[in-house]
Each structure stands twice: as structure tokens, then as C-alpha cells.
Amino acid sequence: MITMVRGMLTCRWAARRIQHYLDADPAAHLDAVEVARLEAHLAACARCGGRADQYRALAAALRSWSDRNTPDPRLVARMHDAAERIVAQGSA
Numbered sequence: 001m002i003t004m005v006r007g008m009l010t011c012r013w014a015a016r017r018i019q020h021y022l023d024a025d026p027a028a029h030l031d032a033v034e035v036a037r038l039e040a041h042l043a044a045c046a047r048c049g050g051r052a053d054q055y056r057a058l059a060a061a062l063r064s065w066s067d068r069n070t071p072d073p074r075l076v077a078r079m080h081d082a083a084e085r086i087v088a089q090g091s092a
Ligand SMILES: [Zn+2]
Pocket: 010, 011, 012, 014, 041, 045, 046, 047, 048, 049
């Protein structure tokens, strides 16, 4: 029973850190001890390891999607021109 509760607490601890770990989030930096503990847990716990795999797959899918869906450079240039005209009119 104590082992089960300890495992649940570790999973909960890990769940709050997985995204920061995968994103290397500088706003929520994990120290070396936390990284080592989390990596060991992800390697040993199928549920948390699976969750990390799902986050990695989602991040890869989003990167792939955004790479294929870049805005038309002509449209971006027209938007820049329009913004510059608006700024110029505002300062005149
Ligand atoms: Zn876990």
C-alpha cells in the first residue's frame, strides 16, 4: 500500500514536470537532480513514459504542421507595407 501511494505521488510529481522537461522551459527550469529523477521515472513508469511519448509526438506533429503552413511571403510583404503606411499616416 505504501509503495502504491509513493508511486502515485511520484507520478503526480512527474506529471507536473514532463512538459517543462520536454520543452526545456527556461521559466520553469528543472535542476539536475530533478532531471535525473524524472528521467529515471519516465524509464521505469509505463504511464508517465507513455505520456512523455505522447507529448513528443504532439510537438513533432505541430512542428510538421507549422513547417507546411507558412504564410504566403507576398501577403506578409503587403501586410508590412500596410502597417508602414498606417504608422506613417499616424506620425504625419
Ligand atoms: Zn509515473
